[in-house]
Amino acid sequence: MVGVTNYSKEVAETTEKGYVKVGKMNGRKASTSLLICGMIGLTLAGCSSKKDEVVPSAVPTVAPTSSTVATPEAKKEPVTLKWYSTSGNANLPATKALLEDYKKYSGNTVELETVAGDGDVIYKKIDIDLSTSGSVDIIPLQNPIIHAKYANSGFLLPLNDLYKESGVDYEKKFGKYLTKFNDKVYMLPTGAGTWAVFYNKKIFDDAKVPYPKGEWTWDQYVETAKKLTDPSKGIYGSNFPDYDNxxxxxxxxxxxxxxKADGTSNYDDPAFKESLQWLGDLGNKLKIQPSWLETKSKKIPYDVFMNGKYAMQFTGTWFAFAPIDLKTYPRDWKVGITQPPVDPNGKNMIGITSGNGINKFSKHPKEAADFVNWVADNQYKYGGSGTPARVDLTKEDTDKIFNEMAAKFPTTDGITTDDLKDVFLTPNLGLKPEKITGSIAAEYGKIILQEGESYLVGQKPLDDTIKAIKTRADEAIDKAKTVKN
Structure with missing residues (x-):
């Protein structure tokens, strides 16, 4: 991948310091990269406030649009663009192939501004550069917090007018995967990451419970988990990751x-209270999965599903690397994968999109826009399998992508191309941001984790917890305004 890090467990996890976690990736970077994040530059975009809201579009079924931005005048005189990259991604063969192909297409050269190290270290360098305008043209946006941060800070170039002039219909090409801030587009997505339910077929078979398939609700998920939970065998019907979202x-x-519309915290909306209580009940009352206290006290790892004692695991689709890796996770049972359950009040999955933006001070904005569009159009062709953010691809295109992915799973699992398309593309579901970003993105997640945990372990009443989250969030929002002004 170019200019990004592997994004798996850190998709939805904010540490107590407010940064996206990357420390648990070492043992599985290669597998994750090849499967889910294998597309060059798979990065994240995401959520925002109502004020800076992701605007999903309907998902059209049309023939692929042209991947060509109208030829910039500067192509008559080839230019050199710069693109941030981590050192690991810079040396990938797929990275080199992508850059060579773009030069053949455009005549322009793209050089990588390589940052040593991995994880969020690249953004420390980018922050410093952008504070003094910087000379790098293209900025990878690897998660919703980074995307919102740079968009709200005025570091990114609005792309609406550039693409209107070039005839690029980004609404049609990217549909529900397109993210906007105040109706402005700052990034074209290269890939998407959503959530799914992985399940242990042996536990289902032993309990004589049908495998889940297609669209289902959280009520159905809970009822299924109840049937599968067997304390005498140490089997839980469900497991959730310990992420703030x-x-x-x-x-x-x-x-x-x-x-809220005025920029203050909306955490007093009843939906947030309902969500926290529901999560707590899964472990504390229904006991279909480990309680939060058990998860933390026993330090239950993110990949515990692979020990064979959990019937279902709700997590990001990036987790598909684990069932494929039989060396790290040997097993004598079969894995299945299905769509995430939906809330009855909204048939939406949660997830992220990822891509590239342009430095507001780029000396070659039209050429940079041409490159960002070309990568967004062609990303899925390079470096392995993943979920393309384009909604206008042909059946032949998507079949090829998911045929390759299905071939990575052990044949005994019986996971088909159609199974994966159903899960990764979820054409029947909308997409909502998996995280809260806005003006205090990292701080918001930190507050929710700290205060929410006090309720989950029985230290604070639910109403007091919600009030504490809103109060602290409002204080952080006011502080952010003061700093900005």
Missing amino acids: TFYLLAAQRGISGY
């Missing part, structure tokens, strides 16, 4: 913003 999952699927 699981605290407000139902609200996220309903598209409830973390901010």
Whole structure:
């Protein structure tokens, strides 16, 4: 991948310091990259406040649009563009192939501004550069927090007018995967990451419970988990990751913003209270999965599903690397994968999109826009399998992508191309941001984790918890305004 890091567990997890976690990736970077994040530059975009809201579009079924931006005048005189990249991604063969192909197409050269290291270290360098305008043209936007941060800080170039002049219909090409801030587009997506349910077929078979398939609700998920939970065998029917966004999952699927229209915290919306109580009940009352206290005290790892004692695992589709890796996770049971359950009040999955933006001070904005569009159009052709953010691809295109992905799973699992298309593309579901970003993105997640945990472990009443989250979030929002002014 170019200019990005592998994005798996860190998709939805904010550390206590407010940064996206990357420390648990070492043992699985290669597998994750090849499967889910294998497309060059798979980065993240995402959520925002109601004020800075992701605007999903309907998903059209049309023939592929042209991947060509109208030839910039500067192509008569080839230019050299610069694109940030981590050192690991810079040396990938697929990266080199992509850049060579773009030069053949455009005549322009793209050089990588390589940053040593991995994880969010690249953004420390970008922050410094952008504070003094910087000379790098293209900025990878690898998660919703980064995307919102740079868009709201005025570091990114609005792309609407450039693409209007060039005849690029980004609404048609990217549909529900296109992210806007105040109706402005700052990024064209290269890939998408959503959520799914992985399940242990042996536990289902032993309990004589049918495998889940297609669209289903959280009520159905809970009832299924009850049938599969067997304390005598140490089997849980369900497991959730310990991410801040699981605290407000139902609200996220309903598209409830973390901010009110006036910019203050919206955490007193009843949907957030309902979401936190529901999450707590899964472990504390229904006991279909480990309680939050058990998860933390026993330090249950993110990949515990692979020990064979959990019937279902709700997590990001990036987790598909684990069932494929039989060396790290040997097993004598079969894995299945299906769509995430939906909230009855909104048939939406949660997830992210990722891509590239342009430095507001780029000396070659038209050429940079041409490159960003070309990568967004062609990303899925390079470096392995993943979920393309284009909604206008032909059946032949998508079949090829998911045929390759299905071939990576053990044949005994019986996972087909259609199974993966159903899960990764979810044409029957809308897309809502999985995280709250806005003006205090990292701080918001930190507050939710700290205060929400006090409720989940029984230290604070639910109403007091919600009030504390809103109060602290409002204080952080006011502080952010003061700093900005």
